Amino acid sequence: MNILKWQRPTLTPWTSFGRLSDLRDEIDRLFESPLTELTRNSNLLSGWTPMLDVYEDKDNYTVKAELPGLKKEDINVSLQDGTLSISGERKNESKHEDAEVYRTERSFGRFQRSVTLPAAVSADLGKATYKDGILTITVPKAEEAKPKQIKVSVN
Amino acid sequence: MKALFQNESPTATQARPFAFHTPDVNIYETKDGYLLEAEMPGVTKDGLEITLEGHEVTITGRQTEEAVSGEVLFRERHGADYRRVFELDPAIDTSRVTARLDQGVLFLTLPKSEAVKPRKIAVSE
Numbered sequence: 001m002n003i004l005k006w007q008r009p010t011l012t013p014w015t016s017f018g019r020l021s022d023l024r025d026e027i028d029r030l031f032e033s034p035l036t037e038l039t040r041n042s043n044l045l046s047g048w049t050p051m052l053d054v055y056e057d058k059d060n061y062t063v064k065a066e067l068p069g070l071k072k073e074d075i076n077v078s079l080q081d082g083t084l085s086i087s088g089e090r091k092n093e094s095k096h097e098d099a100e101v102y103r104t105e106r107s108f109g110r111f112q113r114s115v116t117l118p119a120a121v122s123a124d125l126g127k128a129t130y131k132d133g134i135l136t137i138t139v140p141k142a143e144e145a146k147p148k149q150i151k152v153s154v155n
Numbered sequence: 156m157k158a159l160f161q162n163e164s165p166t167a168t169q170a171r172p173f174a175f176h177t178p179d180v181n182i183y184e185t186k187d188g189y190l191l192e193a194e195m196p197g198v199t200k201d202g203l204e205i206t207l208e209g210h211e212v213t214i215t216g217r218q219t220e221e222a223v224s225g226e227v228l229f230r231e232r233h234g235a236d237y238r239r240v241f242e243l244d245p246a247i248d249t250s251r252v253t254a255r256l257d258q259g260v261l262f263l264t265l266p267k268s269e270a271v272k273p274r275k276i277a278v279s280e
Contacts, residue, residue, distance in 0.1 A: 051233075053223075053227065054227070055223040056225050064223065064232070066196040067258075068196040069194065096190070102183065102184060102189075104181050106179050106194055118228070132198060132199050133194075134259065
């Protein structure tokens with residue numbers, strides 16, 4: 001089933017190996033993706049990639065993306081030809097003059113992710129909310145893509 | 156080397172390695188104190204717990220998101236609660252620690268006690 005443009009090697013939810021797991025994923029990706037993919041998606045070489053979940057029920061697709069620390073205005077969501085794109089920029093608001101930096105694990109800068117939804121959707125009615133650092137996008141399926149039940153009548 | 160904020164308490168962090176997700180943090184030190192930023196998307200004010208005990212601060216963030224109905228097509232998010240323990244610089248005045256949560260990022264301000272702040276001494280003639 002062709003759902004997504006870019007996928008991690010496994011679909012199983014991972015346990016928290018923290019940085020080690022990130023590194024392992026990067027190494028996996030070095031071997032599995034073509035170079036253009038790598039530079040676009042790699043955390044090591046450029047930008048950052050928000051994690052997302054995709055759900056489907058009978059009426060809607062729901063996408064939840066982890067985008068901690070953004071401003072609502074800095075998030076763009078678009079839907080074109082059944083492909084949902086999330087992009088934006090996270091700015092580092094903490095500018096500390098003469099501060100000593102002990103840890104910098106957070107990533108800042110531009111990000112972009114796209115998900116191709118598996119069936120036709122009605123673009124006009126999609127809605128997006130941003131709360132507690134989670135972006136939730138709900139896109140209703142097009143009428144023709146909804147499952148239908150045919151009543152069997154007995155004559 | 157000064158004994159500072161940078162040490163994570165190994166026992167507390169590693170006690171249950173698979174139960175919690177370690178949030179990404181940025182830590183800065185200014186002359187007034189320390190600022191810690193921790194990324195905990197999905198955590199609300201009610202799900203956040205910050206405990207100061209001795210010279211350790213423990214940050215725990217519980218996921219309180221409503222589950223989405225339907226079938227999962229794709230999952231990358233870990234869904235686990237967040238937890239991380241830091242050892243504190245003894246210079247921190249633990250009675251004045253403040254916390255703020257903004258769109259899934261915790262901002263923890265840990266001021267240094269007045270006694271240890273660097274100060275200039277005027278030279279008298």
